[in-house]
Amino acid sequence: MPPRRPANPNPLPDFCSLPVLFALLIVAALTVTVMWLAPDSSRGWRGYSMGMLFAQWMALVIGVGLCKLRPALDRLPGRWPYGTVWLLMVLVVAMASGMAAWMNTALDMSLIGSGATVFVRDNTIIAALLGAAMLRYFYVVAQWQARLAAVAHAQVEALQARIRPHFLFNSMNTVAALVRVDPDAAERTVEDLSELFRAALGQHDSHDGTLADEWHLVDRYLAIEHLRLGDRLRVERDLDALPGDFPLPRLLLQPLVENAVRHGIQPSRTGGDVFLRGRRGKGHIEIEIDNPLPEAPSNGGTGHGLTNVRQRVALRYGPRAQVNAGPRGDRFVVQLILPEQTDARTDR
Incomplete structure (x- = not known):
């Protein structure tokens, strides 16, 4: 090239x-x-x-x-x-x-x-x-x-450099446990981790990725968590209406999905459902990440992941973009509204 x-x-x-x-x-x-x-x-x-x-x-x-x-x-x-x-x-x-x-x-x-x-x-x-x-x-x-x-x-x-997914440490323990029991699963987990590390370290030619790339990383992450949580983690997707080539900063959605698993699924003995929804509106796209609220209050996080996402969205898409997060009944929903800017510069 x-x-x-x-x-x-x-x-x-x-x-x-x-x-x-x-x-x-x-x-x-x-x-x-x-x-x-x-x-x-x-x-x-x-x-x-x-x-x-x-x-x-x-x-x-x-x-x-x-x-x-x-x-x-x-x-x-x-x-x-x-x-x-x-x-x-x-x-x-x-x-x-x-x-x-x-x-x-x-x-x-x-x-x-x-x-x-x-x-x-x-x-x-x-x-x-x-x-x-x-x-x-x-x-x-x-x-x-x-x-x-x-x-x-x-x-x-x-902000990108500050992303340090907590699941990486748990995943390494999962790999260590699977090496003798299920070598094939351990190999797949290592491959998934390598993709996530590559994205987290920013080893790419361009700053932005695409929505399809981001969902691919999310799937890699969820595959690792499925090995750790088993049937306790259930994921429902409704993303067909979203354009896969939509420009998106790398590792924008993965921290939100990680929070949904960490705070909504992991504390519960029975687990729960994580819903990933998306739709295309007039001049914008909407993405929702929906997880159950734990029955007992879990150890609160620092809020770094959500704050990081808010700041990156504001810098990349400007004041028209929105990141809304809060409880809805017995569930916690994070909603992203991102304007479709086909001529937007990726250096902003």
């Missing part, structure tokens, strides 16, 4: 997005308005209307042109993308101003009173100054967003 090309540290703004295009239109409109309101301006409403039409047309042409050229511009090294964008903006305005001046003379519209040369010169200077200012603003915003993404990524990595 060929090595991935490192991302440009100075990415251009998305000129295809509505906020960037709207900013270009607003700056163009404000420029024409300020020039029209200047004390020495001799332009009337007719001149203002034509100037506004020309400026908005220029903003649209520049925005659409940069939208189409952005993939090629992003391949330039260093800060060349910004310099090339600035040069293109100035050239487009200069050429369009020259064409407008020629049409004004050819059609004798008398819209330009200062002469064609002055008109082209002034528009080019204004485009150069405003283009430099806007690109500087976009550059600062891009750097600020990159720093926020780096901080969020570091926080997620720190």
Whole structure:
């Protein structure tokens, strides 16, 4: 597999997005308005209307042109993308101003009173100054967003590193007990443990996994616990409605399933049922992990697992995501509501 090309540290703004295009239109409109309101301006409403039409047309042409050229511009090294964008903006305005001046003379519209040369010169200077200012603003915003993404990524990595599944210690004892009694089961348990260790240690090329990958790890974990708890652990799944390729931080669900087994099944002599449910809503998915409440109060945990999940969900999916947890009758339910963001960045 060929090595991935490192991302440009100075990415251009998305000129295809509505906020960037709207900013270009607003700056163009404000420029024409300020020039029209200047004390020495001799332009009337007719001149203002034509100037506004020309400026908005220029903003649209520049925005659409940069939208189409952005993939090629992003391949330039260093800060060349910004310099090339600035040069293109100035050239487009200069050429369009020259064409407008020629049409004004050819059609004798008398819209330009200062002469064609002055008109082209002034528009080019204004485009150069405003283009430099806007690109500087976009550059600062891009750097600020990159720093926020780096901080969020570091926080997620720190939270990921704090995951230390308690079941690993019990599982090693299970393996030791099975080596002589059932070598095949011991071998399967070691394989399951290796998968879980690999996920816990973060030995992956990308930060995010998929929902299908996470359910696979959960199944590995439950297979180990079945060896330890036997028929006391019963699992019911209703997950067919969930998209398997949904991006999900690794080991997000396993700690919740572990808590369900540790606090809902393990303290009970008769065991119980753990329900794993999922459904797809409008623009989001819902996942529920449901376990029985123990008859007698169990030794309370530190709450680290649930807190860890809350923080990672907030960092990865933003304020639209929810993690709700609490008793419902004689059961304890953890509900995750995760927005479907097909274009979400995985470094956040």
